[in-house]
Amino acid sequence: MIFNSTIFLVFFAVAFAVYAFLPHRAQNWWLLATSYFFYSSWDWRFLSLLLLSTGVDYVLAKAIEDSTSPRRRRSFLVFSMCVSLGVLGFFKYFNFFTDNLIALLTSMGFESHRWHLNIILPWGISFYTFQTMNYTIDVYRGHMKASRNFLDFAVFVSFWPHLVAGPIMRASVLLPQVQNPRTLSWERARDASWLILWGLFKKVVIADNLATIVDAVFGGRTPMTAPYVLVGVYAFAFQIYGDFSGYSDMARGFARLMGFDLMINFNSPYFSRNPAEFWRRWHISLSTWLRDYLYIPLGGNRHGVGRTYINLALTMLLGGLWHGAAWTFVAWGAYQGLLLCVHRALAGPERHKPTGEWQWRDVWSIVVMFQLACVGWLLFRAESMEQVWAMLSGLSRTGDVGWPDLSPWLALVILCAPLGFVEYVQERGGDPLAPMRLSLVPRTALLAVIMGGLWALGNTNSLAFIYFQF
């Protein structure tokens, strides 16, 4: 069951209608029931993983808090991390590591047989694992109290709007919202409706239609020449943004409707002027997680320049690997790490610029940063490193360009025009909800474009969100 499916509409209508009339505690029970139903609608067997993750971290966090011995506290934390990362590692990386290990041993002359298992990757495992990990670590660090109510904790872990693709919420932010009564209002409903509608538009109109171009180019069904390689990569840049930020917006919208506030996951990332800013705007819940629970514990920038670069590179490398078990993701992570290191070396320690401080003279930096991001997307989307090289070498060929070759570019412009307008208003206005404050004419035109687009161009095939696989 995914947000852009018809069955989800039925689910949400029932889930929300009942939720709205329940008192606070009953709402939490209902949320837990609907969240487990939501997750098990994909494959009920993996509900056990969710329960395992919830149970282990609930018990261990309490044990950490209750324990006075630093050694025992540390042991509990390590045990929690082993369980979380063990489950994640097995389901996500077992085949990748064994395949590569065997390939390495074979290349060294050792005889070994294949250990490949048919493992299905449970949806959202990376997201809820990171979420439970941040809870246990925060309790260990004393940043928050352990939850004494299993229901509240289970709702925090499994809250359906963000269960399978984030945002990865901090326990210190979401858990209090679960524990305390929530308010529903027309203003919240209005904001939520905008987020849901716009998120849906980004997914089923922009991302799913751009997928046609991307799949054709990356599937080798177009000439491997510069115009096609470029349009394929640019289209993927907007496809993945529309897909993922669309999901995040919808998740925020559904949560907001129910009285929750989820964190902003994307903040007009293609207006970034440098790699550091890009990572403050792109998948914010992951980048801040990596910063707080990986980069800073590794030492951050506190142990000299060289160590800072190593920490940056290692953080991004692991961030890349978090996305999936493939060398292309490792390469993507390494590339992002390299960009951050080079930028740090050139610009010095990053001056914190508020995102709204946008000037026309920044256009050049924005354009360059977008191109750099697109090189990353090429690594991210490619099936293999061989394909990356093939596409990069295709950039040197123009081929015979005719009118039909303009078609994907025109489609890209048409699909991204409304996105560009909204992003511009959001960026200049410094608020993702800024388009809601537009005056009558542009707001009406925008709503007509969204409604008409959903009606006439929206993909009804319920294509899964790209990030579900991570």
Next chain:
Amino acid sequence: MQAHPTVRGIEAEIVRRAFWLLPVTFGLLLPAAKAFGWPLILLHPLPIATGARTLALLALAGAIIGVALVWFWRLGLARGGPKLGSWRLSIVLGMLLVLLLEWIARQPAAVHAVWAALAARAVRPEDYALRQAAMFRQATAPCRTEDGRPRLLVVGTSQLLNNVDYARLQRLLPDMEVKKFSMPGMYPTRMLMTGPRLRARTNDTIAVYWSEFDMCGVSKIDAGWYRPVANAKGMGQVVSQFPLGVFRAQWREVLDVGLASVSELWRDRDAFRLLMHRLGGGRVDAVSPPKAHVEPGTVGVGPYPAGLTNDAVFNRGLESACHLLKTWKDIGARVVVLEGSVSPSIHRAETAPRRLQARNMLEQLCRELGFTYFSEQEQSYVPGPADWRAAPYLKTECRAPFTDAVADAVRGVAPRSGSTRVSQEEVGVGRF
């Protein structure tokens, strides 16, 4: 730290800097659409038939529309901040704009333009089904001019589409206006949906070519097939043919087709999406996706044998055929039912009783309704085993005698008997 401008400030800046953009855009767009619209739709150069005066007037009208929009925008900016009521107004106005688009999309000229544009762009093998849907929508568009002759509607599946030489059929039947209303997969059950689009009327002659295989071709509701041709009346007839269990199992498809039956924008969504990706045309040499690759010669073969063993599917097909014949009788049209045949290579043991069942039922009903039924033996051409190139399709050289057989059958019931048989020499094809 620099503060963010207000959204009103951003808008005011856009209006101030780009106030000329809308009038200029509309001022250029309208005359350009008039002058280059059809060449761009058809991807074919055409002489500009519009006079300079008309173009100038259109430019002026476009500029006035643009100025009006800017003026409305300024007016909106001058008002207070957005309130909840203002949002409701926007939603209502937005919906009205979508309804306006829906109304425009329903206009015969717009329907013709959309499907003509699609036909010009659906050039790849995997576009075969959509291209044929485009042909069908164009052929049945209400804006098509007719010359007043009695019409012959050739209605059926890709068998009729591929096996009949329509130019030859028109030459053989000069007193009739031959209409190619066939589409791949248009079995009787699906024909219930397309039936109202044919706008059959008194004195029309309708030719169908039905075998037992046509009766078992529809086991489920295929939204992709129904969507482009859906209409409210046809939807009602299709719904009446399926048991409740099918709707329960396929409620998404039913909802999809139901929406298509009432909204042109929804109905044309496949066309819009393809057009958006092929505005400049499609590369014929592009490699097709491996799974979606459909050879015209293989279309319609897939579902044949499966439905033959399913009583419910077969009976539904027969009932649909009977329903259609009765509807056409009510309209006052004349109907010629030719018993269909396929390559003997796909005949199975279960085919024979089904064939007999279909033949008996259709023959009896035709007799009751006063229509003409031509069994295979009664037709002037019976394809031999060597005449088939694929299960339902004849070899190219066999299309002529098959077309002649259709013409012969039609002549027996045509409203005017003045049509003369065109000799083989006249139509330029040797006798087989």
